[in-house]
Amino acid sequence: GAGVSQTPSNKVTEKGKYVELRCDPISGHTALYWYRQSLGQGPEFLIYFQGTGAADDSGLPNDRFFAVRPEGSVSTLKIQRTERGDSAVYLCASRLGDRSYSEQFFGPGTRLTVL
């Protein structure tokens, strides 16, 4: 079956621009996560959705970052006024159900480069 997919795989933008990153979770997975991974680091949590609502957005670094999941499936991470420090790999993961111990399945990530 299809895994978690993310588009685009690579995104290069200029400082100050707006970007959108898309995540298609595994069909039927109600939980969706966004993480950010900087070079040489482990992934850092950004936001968690259970269904359509953001159950936990405590990891978003500031108000330039926003994410939506309007129909409880596809999610879009939106970054306004991008800064060079936003350059990283943005990973999406999905999980079946609301049991926190169950496995999170990760997508291949979107590599964002802000020039």
Added chain:
Amino acid sequence: SQELEQSPQSLIVQEGKNLTINCTSSKTLYGLYWYKQKYGEGLIFLMMLQKGGEEKSHEKITAKLDEKKQQSSLHITASQPSHAGIYLCGALDQTGANNLFFGTGTRLTVIP
């Protein structure tokens, strides 16, 4: 928040050798996950440990969680080039937490 320390940061071994990667926390781990990552790819789930003293194996990889649930080890027997990659431990820091906190990873190179 949870902090996970992984050691070593990088490891180079000859094919066929055994190796161990460690993941240590200052707090009790309520769920410990091991993932493997290759460049340009997402994280591949290996194993999850939940109970103190638990041990799980899959093919040539064995993961253990100590009795105090503050340290986990990942052991690879008779390493192969296909084992190369970055190994990440992730943990839930409290019961009911939904997101994972990750260590910085261990980069494994296996020389044929």
